[in-house]
Amino acid sequence: MTAPADPRGTWQLPAFGAMPRTADLEPLVTRVLAPNPSGMTLDGTNTYLVGAPGSGAAVLVDPGPDDPAHLEAVEAALAARGARCAAVLVTHHHGDHAEAALPWGARFGAQVMAGSGDVAGPGGRVLTGGDRLQLAGTTVEVVPTPGHCSDHLAFRIESGAVLVGDHVLGRGTSVVTHPEGDVVAYLESLRRVRDLGPAALYCGHGPELTEDPGAVLDYYLAHRAYREGQVLAALQGGATTVDELVASIYAEVPKAVWFAAAQSTRATLDKLRAEGRVEEAADGTVRPA
Known part of the structure; x- marks a missing residue:
């Protein structure tokens, strides 16, 4: 099997650690980089401010x-934009995105909106796909993107850009978490975002993707198919456990992130098991069907 080529390999993206703390990406959007870099959060969490210039919000x-x-x-x-915080939107419940939602919503006197009631909190709003939010002098469209986790949402703005959270990363590929993640839903969500024809992808981690967003989404789809093929090949080669699969498939990846690779691998096995392509024994070992 040949790994698909990542189109970002030829793009002029900032080096790891070189992203500016604050950047105006377009008239509607400012990005503020949180100081929480790691192997999982990459350069840190990207926080976005979205609003029409001059709206005051x-x-x-x-x-x-x-x-x-x-x-x-x-x-x-916010002060540089001459804006108050009109609302707090959250793509999904993971702490590196949602931890500050309720305390900052209270600080700013702003309603929290998310795909989960636990994140939105008392007095918050639970969003569903297709909601159109009229806020800060602009329209934000809610796009359902489950897969990375069950409550994941993306937000399409009037410029055509999509704020994709952890659905797509500025560097590398996203994890399909297990057991809350779902590979089938993730693939459907990738196609849903691709079909929007996004002008840009503003990711939850890593740099913005503006050169050819559709090519990145196609690469993500191809990458998941490639990983699935690797899992099947490794099983045919004698691997029987998730640990063995990860050690074989992710041998070139730092071991510090193998736990995340194991989550995606388990999610892939769930898909293959549902399709009748693999079987799981009572002891938890897996084999081709």
Whole structure:
């Protein structure tokens, strides 16, 4: 099997660690990078301010960690836009995106909106696909993107850009978490975002993708098919456990992130098992059907 080529390999993206703390991406959007870099969060969590220039308001998307330095940077970015926080939107419940949602919503006097009631909190709003939010002088369309996790949402803005959270990353590929993630739903969500014809992808981690967003989405689809083929080949070669599959398939990947690879592998096995292509024994070992 030949691995699909990542189109971003030829793009002029900022080096890891070189993303600016605050950046105006377009008239509607400012990005503020949280100071929480890691092997899983890449450069850190991207927090976005979305609003029409001159509206005096902005929507805060994915506030990220409840970190004083990050809050200070977000408040400075709001001040630079001459804007108050009109609402807090969250793509999904993972802490690196949602931890600050409720405390910052209370600080700004802004309603929290998310795909989960636990994230939206008392007085918050649970969003569903197709909702159109009239906020901060602009329209934000809610796009359902389950797969990375069950409550994942993306937000399409009037410029045609899509804020994709962890559905697509600026570097590498996303994890399909297990057991809450779902590979079939993830693939459907990738196609749904691709069919929107996004002008740009503003990711939850890593740089914005503006050169050819459709090519990145096609690569993500091809990458998942490639990983599935690797799982089947490794099983045919004698691997019987998730640990053995990960050690074989992700041998070139740092072991520090093998736990995440194991989640995606388990999610892939769930898909293959549902399709009748693999079988699981009582002891948890797996074999081709």
